[in-house]
Amino acid sequence: xxxPTKTPLSDQLKKLLHRDVDHVDTPALVVDLDAMxxxxxxxxxxxxxxxIRWRPHAKMHKSSGLAKLQVQAGAxxxxxxxxxxxxxxxAGGVMDVYISNEVIAPRKLARVAALAQHLAASHGKLxxxxxxxxxxxGLAQAMDHARQQPGGLPATxxxxxxxxxxxxxCGVPPGRQAVELAQEIxxxxxxxxxxxxxxxxxxxxxxxxxxxxxxxxxxxxxVTFTRRLIEAEGVPVDLVTGAGxxxxxxxxxxxxxxxxxxxxxxxxxxxxxxxxxDPAAPQFEHxxxxxxxxxxxxxxxxxxxxxxKSHAIxxxxxxxxxxxxxxxxxxxxxxxxxxxxxxxxAHQRLPRIGETVWLIPGHCDPTVNLHxxxxxxxxxLRHGKVEKVIxxxxxxxxx
Amino acid sequence: xxxPTKTPLSDQLKKLLHRDVDHVDTPALVVDLDAMxxxxxxxxxxxxxxxIRWRPHAKMHKSSGLAKLQVQAGAxxxxxxxxxxxxxxxAGGVMDVYISNEVIAPRKLARVAALAQHLAASHGKLxxxxxxxxxxxGLAQAMDHARQQPGGLPATxxxxxxxxxxxxxCGVPPGRQAVELAQEIxxxxxxxxxxxxxxxxxxxxxxxxxxxxxxxxxxxxxVTFTRRLIEAEGVPVDLVTGAGxxxxxxxxxxxxxxxxxxxxxxxxxxxxxxxxxDPAAPQFEHxxxxxxxxxxxxxxxxxxxxxxKSHAIxxxxxxxxxxxxxxxxxxxxxxxxxxxxxxxxAHQRLPRIGETVWLIPGHCDPTVNLHxxxxxxxxxLRHGKVEKVIxxxxxxxxx
Numbered sequence: 001x002x003x004p005t006k007t008p009l010s011d012q013l014k015k016l017l018h019r020d021v022d023h024v025d026t027p028a029l030v031v032d033l034d035a036m037x038x039x040x041x042x043x044x045x046x047x048x049x050x051x052i053r054w055r056p057h058a059k060m061h062k063s064s065g066l067a068k069l070q071v072q073a074g075a076x077x078x079x080x081x082x083x084x085x086x087x088x089x090x091a092g093g094v095m096d097v098y099i100s101n102e103v104i105a106p107r108k109l110a111r112v113a114a115l116a117q118h119l120a121a122s123h124g125k126l127x128x129x130x131x132x133x134x135x136x137x138g139l140a141q142a143m144d145h146a147r148q149q150p151g152g153l154p155a156t157x158x159x160x161x162x163x164x165x166x167x168x169x170c171g172v173p174p175g176r177q178a179v180e181l182a183q184e185i186x187x188x189x190x191x192x193x194x195x196x197x198x199x200x201x202x203x204x205x206x207x208x209x210x211x212x213x214x215x216x217x218x219x220x221x222x223v224t225f226t227r228r229l230i231e232a233e234g235v236p237v238d239l240v241t242g243a244g245x246x247x248x249x250x251x252x253x254x255x256x257x258x259x260x261x262x263x264x265x266x267x268x269x270x271x272x273x274x275x276x277x278d279p280a281a282p283q284f285e286h287x288x289x290x291x292x293x294x295x296x297x298x299x300x301x302x303x304x305x306x307x308x309k310s311h312a313i314x315x316x317x318x319x320x321x322x323x324x325x326x327x328x329x330x331x332x333x334x335x336x337x338x339x340x341x342x343x344x345x346a347h348q349r350l351p352r353i354g355e356t357v358w359l360i361p362g363h364c365d366p367t368v369n370l371h372x373x374x375x376x377x378x379x380x381l382r383h384g385k386v387e388k389v390i391x392x393x394x395x396x397x398x399x
Numbered sequence: 400x401x402x403p404t405k406t407p408l409s410d411q412l413k414k415l416l417h418r419d420v421d422h423v424d425t426p427a428l429v430v431d432l433d434a435m436x437x438x439x440x441x442x443x444x445x446x447x448x449x450x451i452r453w454r455p456h457a458k459m460h461k462s463s464g465l466a467k468l469q470v471q472a473g474a475x476x477x478x479x480x481x482x483x484x485x486x487x488x489x490a491g492g493v494m495d496v497y498i499s500n501e502v503i504a505p506r507k508l509a510r511v512a513a514l515a516q517h518l519a520a521s522h523g524k525l526x527x528x529x530x531x532x533x534x535x536x537g538l539a540q541a542m543d544h545a546r547q548q549p550g551g552l553p554a555t556x557x558x559x560x561x562x563x564x565x566x567x568x569c570g571v572p573p574g575r576q577a578v579e580l581a582q583e584i585x586x587x588x589x590x591x592x593x594x595x596x597x598x599x600x601x602x603x604x605x606x607x608x609x610x611x612x613x614x615x616x617x618x619x620x621x622v623t624f625t626r627r628l629i630e631a632e633g634v635p636v637d638l639v640t641g642a643g644x645x646x647x648x649x650x651x652x653x654x655x656x657x658x659x660x661x662x663x664x665x666x667x668x669x670x671x672x673x674x675x676x677d678p679a680a681p682q683f684e685h686x687x688x689x690x691x692x693x694x695x696x697x698x699x700x701x702x703x704x705x706x707x708k709s710h711a712i713x714x715x716x717x718x719x720x721x722x723x724x725x726x727x728x729x730x731x732x733x734x735x736x737x738x739x740x741x742x743x744x745a746h747q748r749l750p751r752i753g754e755t756v757w758l759i760p761g762h763c764d765p766t767v768n769l770h771x772x773x774x775x776x777x778x779x780l781r782h783g784k785v786e787k788v789i790x791x792x793x794x795x796x797x798x
Contacts (some may be wrong), residue, residue, distance in 0.1 A: 007406065025506060025798040059735065081736045101736065102694040102702075104753050107424060131695050134752045169733050170695040170702050201734060295501040296530050296569040303501075303569050309768050310797055314707050314735075334568050335600060336713075336764050337480045337500065338456065353533045354503050365735050369708050369769070372795050396771050396794075398709055399424040 002119075003091035004397075009389055013373060016386045021377050024386065026293040026356070027306035029371040031389055033378040035287035036266060039260045042282035043265050044074045050252040055079055055098060055241065057263030060365045062394035063374065064092020064157040066266070071096075077125070079261050083108045084397035086115055093261045095124035100197055100241070100261065102135050102162070102170055103128060108399065112157070117146050120155035127158035128375065129375075131171050136184050136191070143190035158194035159185050160241060163226055165198045165219040168243055174222035175229065182230050195239035199261065204246030205271060205315075206309035207325035223256055239348035249278045258342070271363040284389060288367070288374075289381060290318065290359040292339065294351045300342065302350045304357050307337040312366035318359035323351065331359065358382070369395055402490035403483075403796075407570035408788055414773060415785045420776050423785065425692040425755070426705035428770040432777040432786055434686035435665060441681035442664050443473045449651040454478055454497060454640065456662030459764045461793035462773065463491020465665070470495075471791070477714045480659050482507045483796035484765070485514055485525070485790075491792055494523035499596055499640070499660065501534050501569055502527060508541035508798065511523035511556070516545050528596045530570050535583050535590070535607060557593035558584050562625055564597045564618040572605035573621035574628065581629050581725065594638035597622045603645030604670060604714075608677035615649035622655055668763040670714040681700045687766070688780060689717065689758040691738065693750045699741065703756050706736040710758060711765035717758035722750065723781065730758065757781070770793055 010141045024030065039057065047054040047345055058067050065082040067078045067089055077096025080086045086097045097119075101114055115124045130136050139157070146152055161181045164171030172178050185193040203215040219242075227237045241259040243315070245268075251257040253354035264272055267288035278284065292306035311318050313333065320329040332340040339359070341351060351357055358381065361367040368374070376389040415422055423429065436596040446453040457466050457477040462626065466477045466488055476495025479485045485496045496518075502511055515525045520726050529535050538556070545551055560580050571577050577595070584592040602614040618641075626636045637707030640658040642650035644667075650656040663671055666687035676682065691705035712732065719728040719740065726747045738758070740750060750756055760766040767773070772788040 023506075025504065027797050102696045105424065105692055107422075132752055135694075164697070168700070169737055169739065173697075293504055295503045295534075298563070298572075301567070308711070308713050309765055312707070313713055314732075333713075336768075338568055340568065353531055366708055369735075370795065371797075396769065398426050398770075 003087055004108050004393070005091070006344060006391070006393070010137065011389070014221045016375065018387060019386055021291070021382070021384050021386060022277070024291055024375050026291050027310040028291045028375055029368065029373070030289045030291045030375045030377055031267070031390065032287045032289065032381045033376045035285045037377075039266050039284045039287055040070065040073050042284065043262070046252075046282050047074065052252045052257070053259040055259050055261055056127050056266065057100070057261050058085060058089060058394065059210070060263035060368065061266060062368055062392045062397065063390050064089050064094050064393050065390050067092070067094045076259070079322070080394070082397055082399060083111050084399045085393060085394040087130065088394035088397050090115055090118060090124070090352065095119065098127040098158070100129050102131055104138060106138060109138050110145070112139065112212070113142040113146035116143060116155045117153055120153045125158070126193060127160060129160045129162045130181065130185070133181070133184055133277065136181065136188070140188035140191055144190070147190060156190050156192050159191045160194050160197040161185070162197040163222060164390045165200050165222045166215065167199065167201050169201070171197070174226045176189045177194065178226045179229050179233055179297055182235050183233070186235065195241065196223055196227065197241055199242040199244065200247065201244065204244040205275065206246070208276050212247045212278070213250050216247050216277065218256065220254045220256050227256070245272055245284070246275055249281045253280075261330070264364055267364040268366075270319050270362045271358050286360050288361060288364050289321070290367070291362060292354055292357050292359055294355045294357060297350055297353050302341045303334060304339045304341055305337065306339050306359060307335050308333070309336045311361040312363050312370065314366060315363035321358035321360060324346070326350070329357065368392060371395065402486055403792070404490070405790070405792070408790070412788045415774065415788060418785055420690070420781070420783050420785060423690055423774050425690050426709040427690045427774050428767065428772070429688045429690045429774045429776055429780065430666070430789070431686045431688065431780045434684045438665050438683045438686055438793065439469065439472050441683065442484075442661070443478060445681050446473065446659065451651045451656070452658040454594050454658050454660055454796045455665065456660050457484060457793065458486060459767065460665060461767055461796070462789050463488050463493050463792050464789050466491070466493045472793070475658070475706060478662075479720055479793070481508050481796055481798060483618070483792040483798045486510065487796050489514055489517060489523070494518065494521065497526040497557070497640075499528050499559070499598070501530055503534055503535060503537060505541065508537050509544070511538065512541040512545035515542060515554045515556045516552055519552045524557070526559060526593060528559045528561045529584070530561045532580070532583055535580065535587070539587035539590055544588070546589060546659035554634070554789045555589050555591050558590045559596040560584075561596040562621060563619045564599050565614065566598065566600050568600070570596070573625045577625045578628050578632055582632070585634065592634065594636050594640065595622055595626065596640055596645065598641040599646065600643065602678050603643040604674065605645070606673060607661045607675050611646045612649050615646050615653065619653045619655050626655070626728035644671055644683070645674055648680045652679075666763040668714070668766075669718050669759050669761045685759050688720070689760060689762050689766070690757050691758055693740070693752055693756060696749055696752050701740045703738045703740055705737065705738050705758055706734050707732070708735045708769060710760040711762050711769065713765060714762035719759050720757040722756070722761060726750070728756065767791060770794065
C-alpha cells in the first residue's frame with residue numbers, strides 16, 4: 001500500500017535544534033513542551049483514576065509523532081476524521097486508528113480497506129464510523145475486494161454507528177435506525193459492529209460546567225435508549241465512544257461511555273480557556289503559541305507579522321501573552337498576514353519594532369493545520385531552547 | 400543561496416492528468432482553467448487599454464506556475480508579502496518580485512539580500528516596502544554584507560515607502576515622515592528609492608462603486624501630497640503602486656498610480672462577487688471551487704466533507720453552486736471538516752449521499768493557503784478533464 005512518505009527536515013529547521021528560541025523565525029507555531037507534557041500527564045492520570053480508555057483526536061495535532069507520544073502515555077490509539085489522516089498516522093507508526101467520521105467514496109473506501117489489510121498484517125487495528133446503509137455496503141464491498149486480492153488477509157474493521165446526540169451534523173437519530181444499521185453491519189463478515197459514536201461538539205464550549213452537564217445528561221439518555229434497543233435484539237454494544245476536552249468529566253462519570261476522544265487538552269486554546277472549569281476536570285495549560293514579531297509601529301498601534309494565515313480565527317482572535325514588563329496588548333484583525341496590537345490600558349506602552357510577541361491561538365485544530373512543523377521548546381517559552389521539531393505530517397490531509 | 404526545492408508530484412496526482420474531474424477525491428481545490436484564462440485575458444486587456452503596469456499579488460495564488468503565466472500575459476512581475484514567498488517565486492523562475500510588506504528581522508533581511516544577489520546575477524529584480532528607519536538601516540546593512548561576501552555583486556534593491564492611506568495598518572502617515580525616510584534610503588548605495596506603496600485593503604470590499612471611488616479619491620490626495628513633498632526636496636518619485644481587484648478602476652484612472660497590484664481577479668470569490676461592479680471594470684468570473692461530497696443525509700439537512708480546513712471563512716461561508724437540476728443549497732458552518740447543506744426553498748430536494756457539491760469559497764487567498772495543489776480542469780467544471788495539477792509552492796511560506 002503506498003502510504004505517504006516522510007520528507008526530511010530542511011537544513012534550516014535542523015539548525016534550530018538545541019538553539020535558543022530567539023533563532024526561530026516568525027511567524028512560527030511553537031509548543032511549550034514542558035506545559036504539553038504536564039497536560040499529557042494530567043490526562044493520563046484522569047483516565048486512570050476514572051478507569052476509562054482514552055483515544056485522543058489526532059485531527060487536532062495532525063502529527064504521528066505526537067500520536068505515538070500519547071500512546072506511550074497510555075492512550076489506546078487515536079481518532080482521525082479523514083482517510084488521509086489515518087494513512088499519515090499509520091505511515092508514522094501509529095497502529096490503532098479510528099476514523100470517527102463517515103467515508104462514502106468508493107476510491108476512499110478502497111484506501112480504508114488497504115489500511116485495514118496493512119494493519120492486519122502488523123497486529124494493528126482500524127475502526128470507522130457509519131451512519132447509512134450506503135456507507136456500510138460500500139465499506140463491506142471494499143473490504144471484501146481487498147481480501148480477495150493476491151496475498152489478501154481475512155482482515156476486519158471495527159464499525160461504530162454514529163448517533164446524532166444533538167450536534168445536528170452526521171449520525172442517525174437515537175432509536176430504531178441504529179438497530180437497523182447494526183443488523184446491516186452484522187451481515188458482512190469483514191465488518192465487526194463495535195459500538196456507538198456519540199460526540200456533541202457544541203457542548204464542549206458551553207461556558208459553565210452546569211450547562212455542559214445538562215447537555216451530556218441528555219446525550220447519555222439518547223445513547224442508553226439506543227443501546228438498549230440494539231441489545232434487545234441480542235446484539236451486544238461493546239463500547240460507546242465520544243467526548244471532548246470541554247465535556248469529558250461528564251462522559252467519564254456517566255457509566256455509559258467507555259472511551260474519551262478529547263484532543264485539545266494537549267495544547268488548549270483561547271476558546272477552551274473561556275470555559276469555566278469543572279472542579280473535577282484536570283487543569284490544562286496553554287501549550288501552543290504563535291511566535292510573532294512587530295514589523296511596524298505607529299502612534300496608536302503596532303503591527304505584528306501574524307495574521308490569519310498563521311492562526312485560525314473561526315473561534316475568535318488570538319490573545320497576546322503579556323510582555324515581560326507586564327504590558328497587556330489586545331490583538332485586532334489585520335487580515336491574512338498582519339495583526340494590529342494596541343495596549344489594553346492607555347498608559348501602557350506600544351511594543352517596539354523588532355520586539356517579539358507571543359499569541360495564544362483562538363482554536364488549536366485549524367491553527368495547527370496551517371503549519372508544516374511545530375517548534376518544540378523546553379525550559380520556558382520566552383527563553384528556552386528548541387528541543388525538537390515536530391512534523392505535522394497530516395497537515396492538509398483532507399481526503 | 401539555498402532556495403526551496405521542488406518536490407515531485409505524487410503518483411496519485413500524476414494519475415489524475417487527462418482524466419475526468421470525477422476522479423478528483425474530495426475535498427479538493429479545483430480551478431476552472433477556462434474561466435481563469437478569461438479573467439487573465441480581461442485583466443491584461445484592461446491594463447493595456449489604460450496604459451498601466453500590473454503586478455498581481457501572488458499572496459493570493461501562492462504558485463510560481465501561475466505567477467509565470469501572469470508574466471507571460473503581460474504582468475511586469477508579482478508582489479508577495481513574505482520573504483519565504485519571494486524565495487518560492489524566485490525558485491520557481493519568477494524574476495521580478497516585490498515584497499510589498501515590511502521585513503525587520505536581521506536573519507530575514509539576510510535572506511532578502513541573498514535573493515537580491517541571486518536576481519542581480521540573473522538579470523532579475525527585487526523590491527521591498529519600508530516604513531521605518533529601523534527597517535531601512537537593517538536592509539542596508541544586510542545588502543552591504545552580501546556585497547562584501549566572496550563573489551558578491553554590487554546588487555541593489557528597489558525600496559518603496561509605504562504610506563498609510565487609511566487602512567490603519569502598516570505605513571507612515573501621508574506627509575513629512577515619508578520625506579525623511581526617502582532621504583534615509585538615499586544615504587545607502589545598495590538601496591534605490593523607487594516610489595510609494597499605497598494600498599487601501601478595506602476599500603476593496605465597499606459594496607458600491609461610488610463608495611470605492613470616494614475612498615480612492617482621498618487615497619490619491621494623500622499620495623499626491625506626499626509625493627509633492629518628496630519631489631520638493633529634489634527627489635523623484637518614480638512609481639506609485641497599489642490597488643486591488645475591488646478598486647483598481649479608480650487607481651488606474653487617477654493619473655497618479657503607475658502600477659496595479661490586484662490579485663483576486665484571477666479566481667474571484669464570494670466576497671468580491673458581493674461588490675456592485677463598476678461599469679468600467681472587467682467582468683471577472685468565479686474560477687476557484689472546492690469540490691466536495693455528501694457523506695451523510697438526514698431529514699432536514701445533508702452533510703458534505705468540506706469544512707473550514709478546506710476553505711477559509713474569515714470573509715464569510717462558501718456559496719454552493721446550484722446542482723445540475725437547479726436545486727439551490729445553502730451552506731451552514733459544520734466545523735473544521737463538515738458543511739451543513741439545506742435546500743434554499745422547502746420544496747427543493749436534499750442532495751443524496753455520494754453526490755458531488757461545488758463550493759465557491761468566501762475568500763480565495765487563505766483558502767488557497769490550506770491546500771498543496773490546485774487541480775486545473777478544462778472543458779467545464781462539472782464534466783471537464785484535469786488538464787494540469789498546479790503546485791501551490793508558497794503554501795505556508797510564512798516567514
